[in-house]
Amino acid sequence: MNRSLKLFLTRAGIVVAFISFLPAVIAADDLQSLKEENAELRQRFDKLSNELSQIKELLAKQGVTATIKPVTTQNVTAKSLDLQLYGMIKLDAAHDDSRVNNGNFARWVESESVLNNDRHFNLTANQTRLGVDISAPQIDGIRTSAKVEADFYGAGTGENKPELMLRHAYVQADWPDWKFTIIAGQTFDIISPLSPNTVNYSVGWWQGNVGYRRPQIRLVKTIGLDEGVDLKLEGGISRTITGRKYVFKESTDPDTGADAGFPTTAGRVSLSFPVWEKQQATIGVSGHYGQEEVHATNLLSSAEYATWSINVDVRLPITKWLLLQAEGFIGENFDSYLGGIGQGINLTLNKEIQALAKSEQISYQDIGKGLLSKNGKINDQLFSDGLHPNATGYEVLGKQLVQVLKR
Numbered sequence: 001m002n003r004s005l006k007l008f009l010t011r012a013g014i015v016v017a018f019i020s021f022l023p024a025v026i027a028a029d030d031l032q033s034l035k036e037e038n039a040e041l042r043q044r045f046d047k048l049s050n051e052l053s054q055i056k057e058l059l060a061k062q063g064v065t066a067t068i069k070p071v072t073t074q075n076v077t078a079k080s081l082d083l084q085l086y087g088m089i090k091l092d093a094a095h096d097d098s099r100v101n102n103g104n105f106a107r108w109v110e111s112e113s114v115l116n117n118d119r120h121f122n123l124t125a126n127q128t129r130l131g132v133d134i135s136a137p138q139i140d141g142i143r144t145s146a147k148v149e150a151d152f153y154g155a156g157t158g159e160n161k162p163e164l165m166l167r168h169a170y171v172q173a174d175w176p177d178w179k180f181t182i183i184a185g186q187t188f189d190i191i192s193p194l195s196p197n198t199v200n201y202s203v204g205w206w207q208g209n210v211g212y213r214r215p216q217i218r219l220v221k222t223i224g225l226d227e228g229v230d231l232k233l234e235g236g237i238s239r240t241i242t243g244r245k246y247v248f249k250e251s252t253d254p255d256t257g258a259d260a261g262f263p264t265t266a267g268r269v270s271l272s273f274p275v276w277e278k279q280q281a282t283i284g285v286s287g288h289y290g291q292e293e294v295h296a297t298n299l300l301s302s303a304e305y306a307t308w309s310i311n312v313d314v315r316l317p318i319t320k321w322l323l324l325q326a327e328g329f330i331g332e333n334f335d336s337y338l339g340g341i342g343q344g345i346n347l348t349l350n351k352e353i354q355a356l357a358k359s360e361q362i363s364y365q366d367i368g369k370g371l372l373s374k375n376g377k378i379n380d381q382l383f384s385d386g387l388h389p390n391a392t393g394y395e396v397l398g399k400q401l402v403q404v405l406k407r
Contacts, residue, residue: 080137087130092201096120105201108341113368116376126152126162127201143174147187153201167213181220183236188213189337190234190266191286192311194325205338210311210329210355212338215239216266228274237263240290240307241336242344256292257336260304264290270313279317286311292333294345305345305352307333331355367400 092104097119099110104124131149147168154163170185189211195203203209218236225231240257257264270284287310295302309331316324331337332352335344340355371393373379382393389397 082135084133084135085131086133088128089125090127090129091123091125092127092199093123094121096122107202107206113372113378124159128152129167131168141175141177143176144171145174146171146185179222179224181218183216183218183220186213186215189238189288190216190218190236190268191288191309191337192313192327192329193268193284193286194313194315194327196325202338206341209327210309210331210334210337210339212336214241228280230272232268232270232272234269234286235265235267237265240264240292242292242307243336244292244294244344256294257290259293259295260291261293262291264288264307276317276320279320280315281317282313282315284311284313286313288337292345305333307331307336307344307352309334309337309339329355367397370396370400 094104094106096103096106097117098112099115099118099120101107101110103120103122104126129149129151131147134146134148136144147170149168150164150166152162152164154165156162166186168185168187170183170187173182175181192209192211195209195211198204205212216236216238218234221233223231223233240255240260240263242255242257244256245253266286266288268284268286270282272280272282275281287308289306289308291304291306293302293304309329311327311329311331313327314325318324329339331339332354333344334340334353334355335342340353343353343355345352371379371382371389379393382389382396384390384393
């Protein structure tokens with residue numbers, strides 16, 4: 001082997017040895033660096049652990065504990081809702097020996113001075129009723145329910161072509177632990193909550209029993225005073241409905257109640273207490289206040305009329321099989337609450353018409369019979385225009401009145 005080849009091999013061996021030694025040196029340097037970083041992290045961990053221990057000791061001395069409550073959610077699906085369908089099919093037949101308003105049910109008897117003993121017969125299935133009660137599972141202490149109910153006393157095109165009329169449509173949220181309830185939708189009025197059981201469609205409306213159904217938002221709070229003794233507070237707002245349109249009397253005109261610009265307020269306070277075994281008596285006082293605005297036909301002026309009432313209701317079980325219920329009220333402009341035989345305001349006198357329910361002994365004498373002929377119709381000779389008596393007619397009325405006063 002010549003000298004040049006030996007020298008090349010010797011140099012190549014030195015290079016290979018150096019290359020082989022270099023990773024070992026680098027690996028040793030990295031390992032030393034990792035050891036130093038690990039030692040530093042250990043020191044930080046020990047320091048944090050020491051500080052956490054001190055915080056726990058401080059909280060324990062102050063009697064403070066901290067817990068984390070997992071958050072759970074529950075979705076209400078259609079399968080979790082409880083739907084209860086109900087309803088009835090009812091046919092009403094009535095024979096009246098005189099004209100009644102409105103025929104299918106009795107509000108009041110019309111005057112006999114127009115048509116005496118005018119018999120009527122009515123047959124209707126309009127009181128047929130359909131409804132559904134909906135309840136959802138209780139979530140976070142809130143129990144939610146709803147009701148939708150309708151009958152067929154809507155404005156149909158004929159007696160055999162009735163339309164649905166909405167009775168109830170509301171959502172109710174109850175907090176049982178707080179004895180607190182919110183109702184939003186259409187249902188019965190807060191005032192005068194009692195209704196008699198009747199075959200007649202109208203439950204004494206226009207005859208002394210007041211209150212109807214209207215859109216509202218109601219808050220109810222029950223306060224337990226003693227075992228079986230509860231004080232209930234109810235308050236809410238509702239739409240003011242009058243059915244009057246005194247501007248142009250067109251379908252697009254606003255209701256005079258809505259035209260007032262604010263809702264009707266109502267409230268009731270009642271006390272329930274036990275009187276017999278599992279029998280509760282209730283005494284309640286309620287009232288409402290609202291307004292309606294009537295514009296003059298020239299639109300240059302307007303008048304505001306109040307609607308208000310003060311009501312008392314009593315529910316008293318006498319025995320296990322006998323229950324006494326009674327209501328009394330006083331108010332003005334009460335026609336939309338079905339009081340005062342449909343009388344609201346007197347535009348001639350610009351005054352609200354007062355309605356009052358109380359018991360009085362009243363003597364009534366019909367002195368107008370002297371203005372009728374033998375056939376029961378008005379005597380044209382005693383009237384100037386078919387409506388107002390003439391001088392002779394007033395003389396006949398005067399003689400009848402003198403006889404009454406002498407008694």
